[in-house]
Amino acid sequence: MAAKKKAEKPAVEPTNEKRRKLEPYTDDAQGKKMTTNTGLFINDDQNSLKAGERGPSLLEDFILREKITHFDHERIPERVVHARGSGAHGVFKVYKPMAEYTKAQFLNDTEIETPVFVRFSTVAGSRGSTDLARDVRGFAVRFYTQEGNFDLVGNNMPVFFIQDAIKFPDLIHAVKPEPDNEIPQAASAHDTFWDYISLTPESAHMIMWVMSDRAIPRSYRMMEGFGVHTFRFVNAQGVASFVKFHWKPLLGVHSVAWDEAQNISGKDPDFHRRDLWDAIESGNFPEWELGVQIVPEEDEFKFDFDLLDATKIIPEELVPVQRIGKLTLNRNPDNFFAETEQIAFHLGHIVPGIDFTNDPLLQGRLFSYTDTQLLRLGGPNFQQLPINKPVVPVYNNQRDGFSRQNIDSGKTNYSPNSLGNNYPEQVRAEQGGYTTYPERVEGYKIRTRSKSFLDHFSQARLFFNSQSDPEKNHLVEALCFELGKVKTVAVRERMLGILSLIDKGLAAQVAVALGLHVPHPPEQPVNKNVPADGALENYEPVNREGDLKISPTLSMANTVKDSIQTRKVAILAADGVDEKALNTVKQLIEAEGGAVEIVSTHLGFITSLNDEQIHVDDTTLTTASVLFDAIYVPGGANSVATIEADADAVHFLNEAFKHCKPIAADASAMQVLEATYFFKKIPSDKGVIVNGQATDLANNFIEAIKQHRFWEREKARKIPA
Numbered sequence: 264m265a266a267k268k269k270a271e272k273p274a275v276e277p278t279n280e281k282r283r284k285l286e287p288y289t290d291d292a293q294g295k296k297m298t299t300n301t302g303l304f305i306n307d308d309q310n311s312l313k314a315g316e317r318g319p320s321l322l323e324d325f326i327l328r329e330k331i332t333h334f335d336h337e338r339i340p341e342r343v344v345h346a347r348g349s350g351a352h353g354v355f356k357v358y359k360p361m362a363e364y365t366k367a368q369f370l371n372d373t374e375i376e377t378p379v380f381v382r383f384s385t386v387a388g389s390r391g392s393t394d395l396a397r398d399v400r401g402f403a404v405r406f407y408t409q410e411g412n413f414d415l416v417g418n419n420m421p422v423f424f425i426q427d428a429i430k431f432p433d434l435i436h437a438v439k440p441e442p443d444n445e446i447p448q449a450a451s452a453h454d455t456f457w458d459y460i461s462l463t464p465e466s467a468h469m470i471m472w473v474m475s476d477r478a479i480p481r482s483y484r485m486m487e488g489f490g491v492h493t494f495r496f497v498n499a500q501g502v503a504s505f506v507k508f509h510w511k512p513l514l515g516v517h518s519v520a521w522d523e524a525q526n527i528s529g530k531d532p533d534f535h536r537r538d539l540w541d542a543i544e545s546g547n548f549p550e551w552e553l554g555v556q557i558v559p560e561e562d563e564f565k566f567d568f569d570l571l572d573a574t575k576i577i578p579e580e581l582v583p584v585q586r587i588g589k590l591t592l593n594r595n596p597d598n599f600f601a602e603t604e605q606i607a608f609h610l611g612h613i614v615p616g617i618d619f620t621n622d623p624l625l626q627g628r629l630f631s632y633t634d635t636q637l638l639r640l641g642g643p644n645f646q647q648l649p650i651n652k653p654v655v656p657v658y659n660n661q662r663d664g665f666s667r668q669n670i671d672s673g674k675t676n677y678s679p680n681s682l683g684n685n686y687p688e689q690v691r692a693e694q695g696g697y698t699t700y701p702e703r704v705e706g707y708k709i710r711t712r713s714k715s716f717l718d719h720f721s722q723a724r725l726f727f728n729s730q731s732d733p734e735k736n737h738l739v740e741a742l743c744f745e746l747g748k749v750k751t752v753a754v755r756e757r758m759l760g761i762l763s764l765i766d767k768g769l770a771a772q773v774a775v776a777l778g779l780h781v782p783h784p785p786e787q788p789v790n791k792n793v794p795a796d797g798a799l800e801n802y803e804p805v806n807r808e809g810d811l812k813i814s815p816t817l818s819m820a821n822t823v824k825d826s827i828q829t830r831k832v833a834i835l836a837a838d839g840v841d842e843k844a845l846n847t848v849k850q851l852i853e854a855e856g857g858a859v860e861i862v863s864t865h866l867g868f869i870t871s872l873n874d875e876q877i878h879v880d881d882t883t884l885t886t887a888s889v890l891f892d893a894i895y896v897p898g899g900a901n902s903v904a905t906i907e908a909d910a911d912a913v914h915f916l917n918e919a920f921k922h923c924k925p926i927a928a929d930a931s932a933m934q935v936l937e938a939t940y941f942f943k944k945i946p947s948d949k950g951v952i953v954n955g956q957a958t959d960l961a962n963n964f965i966e967a968i969k970q971h972r973f974w975e976r977e978k979a980r981k982i983p984a
C-alpha cells in the first residue's frame with residue numbers, strides 16, 4: 264500500500280457529526296486581536312501596571328491579575344490511574360446488521376459512520392511519564408451514537424489482576440510509586456507491587472500478560488483491545504446473549520524488546536504519543552476491526568471457568584471472534600487538554616441493546632468512573648464539556664452546579680409537573696427508552712467469592728504454553744528483571760511459589776536468576792483473600808489442568824505480518840553516498856508505505872557520488888536505532904568510510920541487531936558491517952540482507968521488515984551493544 268498524503272483536516276469533517284458539533288467551540292487566534300476574558304482589547308500584555316517606572320506593581324492591574332489567576336488554576340488532578348494517555352478522533356462503521364444479537368442502532372445500520380474518540384494510556388505512571396513503561400495499556404473508545412454515548416473502556420489485555428472491585432485501591436496503591444519516597448515512577452518492578460501480587464493468587468493470569476511483550480507495544484496502532492468483562496447484548500425481541508468485545512489492529516500486534524523499551528524511555532518518552540500523532544498527520548490512519556465473541560444465555564455454565572470472572576478469557580478456539588465493523592482514527596485533537604484530558608469515559612455510558620453482567624469488577628467500575636470525574640473535572644457538569652457532549656440532545660431535570668453551561672429556560676425543573684406539560688417526557692422502550700435486561704437475581708446478602716472463581720492458574724498456564732519460544736524467554740526475563748528489583752527475599756520466594764503453580768520450568772528459570780530455590784513442594788500460595796471470619800476452603804485456589812492446552816491466538820508470533828506500512832527505516836549515509844542505491848531502496852520502501860529517514864553525522868545536506876544534495880533528517884547524535892524498525896547502509900566509498908569511522912553509527916547497527924531488527928547493506932558497504940560485533944560473531948542471519956542489487960536487496964529487505972523482528976537471534980546472546 265502506498266504511503267498516503269497528509270490528510271486535509273476538513274476532508275474528514277463533513278462525515279463526522281461530532282467534529283461538526285465541536286466546531287463552534289474551536290477557535291483559532293490567527294489574525295485576531297488580543298482581549299481580556301471580558302473582550303476588552305489589550306494594549307500591553309508584556310508590562311504590568313506600576314507606580315512609576317521602577318515602582319511596585321499595582322493591585323489595580325486587572326490584566327495582570329486575570330492572566331496570573333488563570334495560570335494559577337490551569338492544572339486539574341490527573342487521572343488516579345491511566346493518567347498518561349493520547350487520544351484521537353475517528354469513525355466506526357459496522358459491516359453487517361447485528362440485529363440477531365443486539366438492537367444497538369450503531370451496530371445495525373451499515374450506512375452510519377459513528378463518530379468516535381479513542382484514548383490510549385498507561386495505567387501506573389503520572390501524566391508526564393514514559394510511554395514505554397512495562398504496563399497494561401488503556402484502550403478507551405467513545406462512540407457518539409444517535410442513541411447517546413457508548414463507552415467501551417477497555418485495555419490491551421483481555422483479563423485483569425483482581426476479581427472484585429473492592430480490591431482495586433489496594434492493587435493500585437501497590438503498583439504506584441511507594442508512599443514513603445515516591446519511587447519508582449511508572450514501573451511495577453518494586454517491592455510493594457510484588458508483595459501484593461504474591462499474596463493475591465487470582466492475579467496469576469494477568470501477571471503472565473503483563474510480563475509478556477504485550478506490555479511493551481511497538482505502537483498503540485499495533486495493539487489489540489479488549490472490553491475484558493463479559494457484557495450482554497439484547498436484541499429487539501428482548502433475547503439476551505453474553506458478549507466479549509475485542510479490537511483487532513489491521514497492522515498486526517507487535518512489540519519492542521525490553522532493553523529497547525528502556526532506551527526509548529530516555530531517547531523519546533513520547534514515543535507512542537508521537538507515533539500516533541505522526542501516523543494520523545501523514546494520512547496513515549490507524550484501523551482496528553471490532554470483534555465479538557457471543558455466548559447464548561443458555562451456555563452460561565458450559566465452560567470450565569466463570570463468564571463473570573474478569574481474570575478469564577474465552578479462548579478464541581472455543582468461541583470464535585466475529586469481526587463486525589471497523590474503527591478508523593483519522594484526525595488528531597485540536598487541543599490536548601480540551602479533548603484528550605477532559606474526555607470522561609465511563610462504562611456506564613451505554614445504549615439500548617447493550618447491558619451489564621454481574622461481574623463484580625464491572626459492577627464496581629460502574630460506580631467509580633462518574634465519581635472520579637466529579638473531582639477531576641470539578642463538579643457535576645462535566646458532561647457539558649464539548650468533548651463529552653453526546654451528538655444527540657440532552658433534556659432532564661438536573662440543574663445548576665459549578666460551571667453549568669446550559670441555560671435551561673422555563674419554570675419547571677422537576678417531574679412530574681403540570682406547569683411545563685410534564686416535559687421532558689419519558690420514552691417508551693419501543694421508541695428507544697433504555698430498559699434494563701430483566702435478569703432474575705436472588706440470594707443472600709453476603710460478602711464472599713464464588714467457588715467458580717477459584718481456578719487461578721489454568722489460564723495462566725494456557726497463556727504461557729501458547730507462547731512461542733522467544734516470547735516465553737521474554738516473559739521469563741521480564742520476571743527475572745521485575746523480581747530482581749524486589750529487595751525483600753520473602754516476596755521473591757512467594758512469587759516463585761506462585762509461578763511454580765503455573766509452570767515448574769518457568770519458576771525454575773526465574774529461581775536461577777534470583778539465586779533462590781523454588782519452594783518445594785509448591786505449597787498453596789499464601790492467600791490473603793480470606794476474610795477474617797471466612798473459611799479457608801472457600802477461598803483456596805484450585806489448580807486444575809484446564810481443558811485447552813494451547814490457544815494459538817494468544818501468541819503474537821501468529822499475528823499478521825503482511826505489511827511494512829508506517830515502519831520506520833533509517834538509512835545511514837554520509838557525503839559520497841551511492842545515491843542510485845539509496846534512492847532505489849528508499850522509493851521501494853516508501854511505495855510499500857514505509858517511512859524513510861536519512862541519518863548522517865551532521866544535519867543539513869550530504870552530497871552524493873553524483874553531486875546530488877540529499878537532505879539529512881537526523882544524526883546519530885539526535886536519534887537512535889531504538890526509534891527505528893530497520894536500518895539500511897548504502898554503498899559509496901566515502902560514505903561507507905565515514906559511517907564506519909563513526910562509533911555512534913556502528914553502535915546504531917549493533918543495537919539494531921541486538922534488538923532483532925532487519926538490517927540491509929549494499930555489497931560495497933560491507934566494510935561498515937565488518938566493523939560491527941554482530942557481523943564478526945554471526946556472519947549469516949536471516950534478517951541481515953547483504954546480497955543482490957538494489958532492487959532485489961530492497962525487496963528482500965521489505966520482506967524482512969514485514970516479519971517485524973528476528974527474535975530467534977537472541978539465542979546467541981553475543982551482542983553486547
Ligand code: HDE
Nearest residue numbers: 342344345382401402403417418423428431491631632635
Ligand atoms: Fe479503570 N478506572 N478501573 N479499568 N480504566 C479509570 O476513571 C476502575 C479497570 C480503564 O482514557 C478511572 O476516568 C476501578 C478495568 C481505562 O480516560 C477510574 C476498577 C479496565 C481507563 C477507574 C477498574 C479498566 C480507566 C480513572 C476495578 C479494563 C482510562 C480516571 C473495578 C476493562 C480511561 C477515570 C481514559 C480509568 C476505576 C478496572 C480500563 C478511577 C474501580 C478492568 C482504559 O474511575
